Amino acid sequence: MAESPGTSPARGTKRKADEMQGPRRIRALHQDVVNKIAAGEIIVAPMHALKELIENAVDAGSTSLEILVKDGGLKLLQITDNGCGINKDDLPILCERFTTSKLKAFEDLTSIGTYGFRGEALASISHIAHLTVTTKTAESSCAWKAHYLGGKLAPLKPGQSEEPKACAGRPGTQIAVEDLFYNVPSRRQAFRSPSEEYAKIADVVGKYAVHCHGVAFSCKKHGEAGAGIAVPANATTRDRIRMIHNTAIANELIGLDLANSQYGFKVDGLVSNANYHGKRTTFLLFINHRSVDSSNMKKAIDQTYSMFLPKGGKPFTYLSLEIDPARVDVNVHPTKREVNFLNEAEIIELVCDEIRTRLGQVDTSRTFMTQSLLGGGVTPSISKANIPPTETPSTQRPTQQGRSTAKPSTQKPYENNLVRTDAKSRKITTMLPQLQSNATLSREPTADGVEYEYTEREATICRLTTVKALRATVRENMHNELTDAFANHSFVGIVDDRKRIAAIQGGVKLFLVDYGMVAAEYFYQLGLTDFGNFGSIRFNPPLSLKELLDIAVEQAKAQEPDRTDFNWDEVAPTVYDQLVSKAGMLTEYFSLEISPEGDLLSIPLMMKGYMPSLAKLPHFLIRLGPHVNWRDEKGCFHSFLRELASFYAPESLPGESSGKDGAEEEDAELVSRRRELHRAVESVLFSAFKARLVATKGLLKGTIEVANLKGLYRVFERC
Incomplete structure (x- = not known):
């Protein structure tokens, strides 16, 4: 019914903008x-x-x-x-x-x-x-x-x-x-x-x-x-799990015990081994004896178990995490269902590493169901072996009617579900003519030839809220399916090192990935995880920062010779003054050390066994001036780590000649660079992606599914 003119709307009814005659009075609610x-x-x-x-x-x-x-x-x-x-x-x-x-x-x-x-x-x-x-x-x-x-x-x-x-x-x-x-x-x-x-x-x-x-x-x-x-009061934890859940879980539990003084925590509990897998995850988490939920830890543990359990299998996990009360804020949720604690990402990573280690130790013995296939009665039994038992051939014997017993009903796996998982299997790169013609390219990992020195410096605990916020942003943008694909992939080979494209196999699917984009995201995440604890690549003798910036300016002028909207002569001195003024912060947080005389003493070392292309160093340094937000702390860390990750991403090499019809062969330096790049991409980078990459939604732009074995079988079935 329409409201009569001049009357106020009923209580609890939203008023339209044209009906607002003034602000309502603010009153205290009744107790x-x-x-x-x-x-x-x-x-x-x-x-x-x-x-x-x-x-x-x-x-x-x-x-x-x-x-x-x-x-x-x-x-x-x-x-x-x-x-x-x-x-x-x-x-x-x-x-x-x-x-x-x-x-x-x-x-x-x-x-x-x-x-x-x-x-x-x-x-x-x-x-x-x-x-x-x-x-x-x-x-x-x-x-x-x-x-x-x-x-x-x-x-x-x-x-x-x-x-x-x-x-x-x-x-x-x-x-x-x-x-x-x-x-x-x-x-x-x-x-x-x-x-x-x-x-x-x-x-x-x-x-x-x-x-x-x-x-x-x-x-x-x-x-x-x-x-x-x-x-009962005297029941052990394992017995309590047996009474409340079931015996199948209790019989397949392994103990977990971990302590870390750096982050001030210890954890103990019981987790299922690789013999048990349920339809959904059972996750019991207690922090300082308080039952809480942690979606981040649950996802990380599920991802850890995905390498050990069949597809769709879920684990049972009971963890009791004790953290210094000064590091925990329990007063963040009305029902105390959630708590906040320091170094959440680091603690989750250590817990998952410990679970992975324990599973690897007990995974030498797996349980399989076998069945006798003789003509008599069927006697099920349980055997334990390092590998699945081979199928027992059926034994035929004539009966009184002259007929033989039925053949076993074991089913052979469909070919469209077979997945190559042996890392020693022949890769597609061995079939490419240009790679076969290059006798100097080795398919086996080689040492990077760099000497490393280790110091006794204690790791710095990052308590900066801006860094924690950036880490949380990465977790919020995680793409679950793509992360699982990288965590369980098999490296196939580099398709084009000029366009930085590699092929990987995830399950029964084949993907082409832009490994330059993936590496940039990985090194950005690595920068957030190891913030303030980078190693350093030291230059002996030191490099002149001014000369490096001048080289970068000359390279930029060569690429844009017609650009006259600003003075090129002011670029290098401006960036130089800015970097020297921030030298203390750059050394403390990023291990980028600049002397008072203006010499570049070191740059951050982010990964052992991988050296970035130093030919990109001048370009990296000159971009630190205009492309880093030096006025805002969060923006500074984000933009600097993005530039650092871009510097560490593998370089794009010039096109490789085929060597046919008298074409000029590549020079020795380019051959060496290509060999080292292929070694680093296959043996270092993609191994690191498999271990700890959080694939964000932005990486979908650099990932293309080119083949699906099940789909291909459907196509050929119609032919």
């Missing part, structure tokens, strides 16, 4: 509205309420937790523990917001070692449910029962006193949450079914039952005799 908003942020579902109650019980020193659930926790959610209990004098303020025994000053957040600390859990629950607390301390002669509504004590029935009442009870605390979200109908109606909510509750209980050593857990539905989860 009841504030409390309900806060409760809705912290308690999103019954599983979140239970998580808070479990953490409070464990903080109280409990060794036994009994959980009772009715209608998925919406009707009743009860937890009983045998902890230290709550003093009777503290019951009046128990459910008020920001009342806690675990935090006194803001500085205590830097050393928080308990689950709860803000004092919002019980307060939030009391605003959206009927809360009953029964508690008894060791010194008390009886238990005390109290009812709460809206954060305050409330009588159980109208007309009764709201004060806590004495009753019989055992030491510890029992908290009953009834009619959850009774006053938030929109939230209550959003839940699909009680069974689905119970499954989420069981998942939360299962996580803490695996992690909390020495604590017994019991969880069951109301009205059922048996418990859905029952874990």
Whole structure:
């Protein structure tokens, strides 16, 4: 119905721009509205309420937790523990917001070692449910029962006193949450079914039952005799996984134990070996004994396991990560589901390296199912061998009717699913005439002939928020399928070193990639990871920075002889003054050392076994002037590392002559450069891409799928 003229729009209705007559007055929200908003942020579902109650019980020193659930926790959610209990004098303020025994000053957040600390859990629950607390301390002669509504004590029935009442009870605390979200109908109606909510509750209980050593857990539905989860207090971690998940997982677990003093963390846990693979990842992560989620770590671990498991196989992972509390910020999410900690990328990389090492150590023995193919009964057995067992030929024997037994039903893999994975197999480059005619080109890696000196300098821990933001940007732009293709690829060969194109095989697909573009992205990521910890390529004798810049200007003038929009004579001195003025920062962060006399002493060494083309050095130095944002810290680091990565990207070589019909042969220097380039691209760069490249979406421009074995088979089947 249309609104009558002169009347104001109804409350909660969006007003159009032409109806705005002035700004509305700002008013403080009613305290009841504030409390309900806060409760809705912290308690999103019954599983979140239970998580808070479990953490409070464990903080109280409990060794036994009994959980009772009715209608998925919406009707009743009860937890009983045998902890230290709550003093009777503290019951009046128990459910008020920001009342806690675990935090006194803001500085205590830097050393928080308990689950709860803000004092919002019980307060939030009391605003959206009927809360009953029964508690008894060791010194008390009886238990005390109290009812709460809206954060305050409330009588159980109208007309009764709201004060806590004495009753019989055992030491510890029992908290009953009834009619959850009774006053938030929109939230209550959003839940699909009680069974689905119970499954989420069981998942939360299962996580803490695996992690909390020495604590017994019991969880069951109301009205059922048996418990859905029952874990004794003396069970080991492996036994807890067996009880909560299944025996198949528990039998295929390997221990993980890692400590690092540089980043101040240690991690232990149990992860599945290569014999186990599930349909989806089971990922249990605890940071300082707090159950949290980390999508970055989960993706990294899945990528690590992809090299060991069949396609589509997912691992089981339980990790307990302990980090110095001063490096962790737990107060970043209302439900404490996420935490922030320093050196996240470095810690994830070290954990994945350790998992990869452990999997490599146990992967010498794999389990395979074999079956007897004799004419008698079928006897399945399990054998362990380093390689899959070969197929046993069928044995025919005549029967009374003169017929032979059936042939085995083992199926030969389809040819369109075969993947070459042997690195020693013949590569396509050996079939190219121009490469066969060049007898000096070796297909085997050769040493780069450079001597390296090692120092005892300790690695610098990067605490710059700008660098962390740049690392996060890389992770956000990751293309999962392309990253997997590079992580599991087989190098085929260099197709054109003039256009910097190489062929790789990923599964049953063949790709042409611009390895210059990929290398530039890889060295940029390497610069972010090793920021402040580069090695150095030292020049002896030092090079004159002015002469290098003059050479760069002459090269630029030769390429653009008609450009007159600026004075070429001012370019080199301007860039020289800028680099000398930033010499301290360049040395500290990038190992690019310039002496006070203007000599170039060193440039950063980013990868052992790979030397950039020094012919590009003048061009690299001259671009540091106009193409680096020296006014903004984040922009400076980003643009400098991009220029450094471009300098380190492999050079484009001139076209190679075929040597036929009396054509001039390449000079010895170009032949040597081509041989070294091919060695570095195949043996160094693509091996590094396979180990740690995060393929971003921008690399899709430099990657083309040229063949798909399954697609080719479909084409030939029609011919």
